[in-house]
Amino acid sequence: MRGDPGYEDIKLPLASGSRRIHGSVARDLGIAILAGRYAPGDVLPGEIEFSEQLKVSRTAYREAIRILSAKGLVESRPRTGTRVTQRSRWNLLDPDILAWAFEAEPSESFIRDLFELRMIVEPAAAALAAERRSGLDISRMGHALEEMGRYGLATEIGRAADQSFHNTILEAARNGPLMALSSSIAAAVTWTTIFKQRRSALPRDPMPDHRILYEAIVAGDIEAARAAMTDLVRLALADTELSLKA
Amino acid sequence: MRGDPGYEDIKLPLASGSRRIHGSVARDLGIAILAGRYAPGDVLPGEIEFSEQLKVSRTAYREAIRILSAKGLVESRPRTGTRVTQRSRWNLLDPDILAWAFEAEPSESFIRDLFELRMIVEPAAAALAAERRSGLDISRMGHALEEMGRYGLATEIGRAADQSFHNTILEAARNGPLMALSSSIAAAVTWTTIFKQRRSALPRDPMPDHRILYEAIVAGDIEAARAAMTDLVRLALADTELSLKA
DNA sequence: TCTAAGTTATTTGTATGAGTAAAGAGCTGA
DNA sequence: TCAGCTCTTTACTCATACAAATAACTTAGA
Numbered sequence: 001m002r003g004d005p006g007y008e009d010i011k012l013p014l015a016s017g018s019r020r021i022h023g024s025v026a027r028d029l030g031i032a033i034l035a036g037r038y039a040p041g042d043v044l045p046g047e048i049e050f051s052e053q054l055k056v057s058r059t060a061y062r063e064a065i066r067i068l069s070a071k072g073l074v075e076s077r078p079r080t081g082t083r084v085t086q087r088s089r090w091n092l093l094d095p096d097i098l099a100w101a102f103e104a105e106p107s108e109s110f111i112r113d114l115f116e117l118r119m120i121v122e123p124a125a126a127a128l129a130a131e132r133r134s135g136l137d138i139s140r141m142g143h144a145l146e147e148m149g150r151y152g153l154a155t156e157i158g159r160a161a162d163q164s165f166h167n168t169i170l171e172a173a174r175n176g177p178l179m180a181l182s183s184s185i186a187a188a189v190t191w192t193t194i195f196k197q198r199r200s201a202l203p204r205d206p207m208p209d210h211r212i213l214y215e216a217i218v219a220g221d222i223e224a225a226r227a228a229m230t231d232l233v234r235l236a237l238a239d240t241e242l243s244l245k246a
Numbered sequence: 247m248r249g250d251p252g253y254e255d256i257k258l259p260l261a262s263g264s265r266r267i268h269g270s271v272a273r274d275l276g277i278a279i280l281a282g283r284y285a286p287g288d289v290l291p292g293e294i295e296f297s298e299q300l301k302v303s304r305t306a307y308r309e310a311i312r313i314l315s316a317k318g319l320v321e322s323r324p325r326t327g328t329r330v331t332q333r334s335r336w337n338l339l340d341p342d343i344l345a346w347a348f349e350a351e352p353s354e355s356f357i358r359d360l361f362e363l364r365m366i367v368e369p370a371a372a373a374l375a376a377e378r379r380s381g382l383d384i385s386r387m388g389h390a391l392e393e394m395g396r397y398g399l400a401t402e403i404g405r406a407a408d409q410s411f412h413n414t415i416l417e418a419a420r421n422g423p424l425m426a427l428s429s430s431i432a433a434a435v436t437w438t439t440i441f442k443q444r445r446s447a448l449p450r451d452p453m454p455d456h457r458i459l460y461e462a463i464v465a466g467d468i469e470a471a472r473a474a475m476t477d478l479v480r481l482a483l484a485d486t487e488l489s490l491k492a
Numbered sequence: 493t494c495t496a497a498g499t500t501a502t503t504t505g506t507a508t509g510a511g512t513a514a515a516g517a518g519c520t521g522a
Numbered sequence: 523t524c525a526g527c528t529c530t531t532t533a534c535t536c537a538t539a540c541a542a543a544t545a546a547c548t549t550a551g552a
Contacts, residue, residue, distance in 0.1 A: 078505070078543045116424070181427065
């Protein structure tokens with residue numbers, strides 16, 4: 001199923017590959033579902049048969065199914081078996097599901113939907129951050145920005161700084177659920193960034209936009225921060241679309 | 247822990263109490279964690295000890311832990327045991343977690359955070375819906391609105407219509423991740439609505455605001471839809487704050 | 493013939509016990 | 523002081539048996 005090299009080599013910050021068997025099985029099945037190899041409504045083979053087929057114990061298999069069930073991908077009942085639920089019941093913002101979706105070659109429309117959501121959420125978060133940021137937030141963002149400038153997005157450490165920059169903004173917004181949402185999206189952004197890097201070098205220097213955003217938040221200028229983040233996401237979308245077509 | 251009657255009597259649309267043991271244990275522990283009875287960093291008792299204490303088999307207990315782990319609440323490793331993760335790693339937008347949070351008497355700040363997120367997401371969703379709605383969407387919304395007017399929010403069927411109304415808007419926005427986000431929030435909204443109802447009758451007729459929103463979406467007026475939804479959420483927040491203080 | 497109650501068979505759910513593998517703690521030697 | 527080893531605790535995996543739930547079937551009664 002995955003003769004495709006390259007993915008495994010990328011070290012994710014929170015991928016938590018979790019080499020445990022139940023984790024691997026959940027991951028494999030999750031990817032298969034998101035890839036459409038099991039469609040909503042499909043009934044999986046029975047526990048005994050399927051676990052034998054996967055060469056794992058029934059216990060491990062069942063724990064994998066519990067994981068998928070917790071994320072809304074499947075639903076099991078006695079007698080009827082375990083079936084894939086309707087797509088509308090999937091927790092598409094779950095970090096694992098997003099990661100799996102990107103491993104399964106996400107559709108272009110899915111990526112566009114994610115960017116649409118970013119365009120809604122992140123400017124608002126930036127605005128809140130400009131309103132509520134503390135001195136600590138500012139210094140952290142400054143540090144991240146500096147590292148980002150020094151190493152660039154082509155390096156692991158540079159991407160980590162980018163993530164840290166965005167993450168600090170979301171922390172500064174002081175909103176737990178919003179933070180959770182952003183973490184998920186951030187994971188997806190990481191993947192799209194990697195996508196971009198895999199095709200070609202980034203065609204544009206991302207630093208100026210980041211600096212404008214940073215200045216706006218430091219100044220506490222709410223509307224400027226909102227506008228700067230809007231631009232930033234828009235440009236990221238443009239880059240992504242470019243690399244998808246390329 | 248909960249001598250407080252009333253919760254169990256409320257029939258939720260998708261509560262899916264799932265009377266299976268692993269589900270109950272996950273629910274109980276999840277509520278305990280969200281209530282702060284187990285704090286981030288705390289280590290749970292060992293599998294054997296804890297499962298005996300809970301009077302369930304290790305199998306069922308472990309499946310419960312897998313569920314919590316899938317939602318980011320806990321993390322288990324050999325030798326270290328199972329510990330509650332940092333709050334920032336929790337999937338606060340997971341429908342189950344939101345439900346558990348409300349069972350655990352959510353803090354006022356948490357509710358405010360949720361409304362803040364609604365204020366960001368739902369007006370944008372309404373705007374998208376005004377842009378993309380189909381005839382089917384319109385007729386569904388109209389039907390829901392009518393039922394809502396007929397039965398009122400004090401009845402089960404009326405609340406279902408309210409949910410259906412909002413749900414259709416989010417469907418009309420044609421964005422999977424946004425839809426998933428909204429479903430989670432919708433669940434929370436259900437709870438806050440019930441909260442409101444428990445204290446006192448709703449002090450204000452919600453229908454006019456809903457009708458204005460409906461008309462805007464039907465007319466395809468993007469900005470009007472955005473504004474109408476903004477008002478609607480703002481009023482809902484005001485009502486909720488009122489009933490929290492009462 | 494149709495309906496409703498009861499029965500059966502199939503599938504997931506729960507329990508238990510044995511053994512494996514991972515990872516922190518402590519020891520040992522340089 | 524520190525690198526490496528052993529030890530021990532803990533979750534992880536496996537196999538097996540049995541229980542519970544429920545869709546499908548069967549049968550009794552009208």
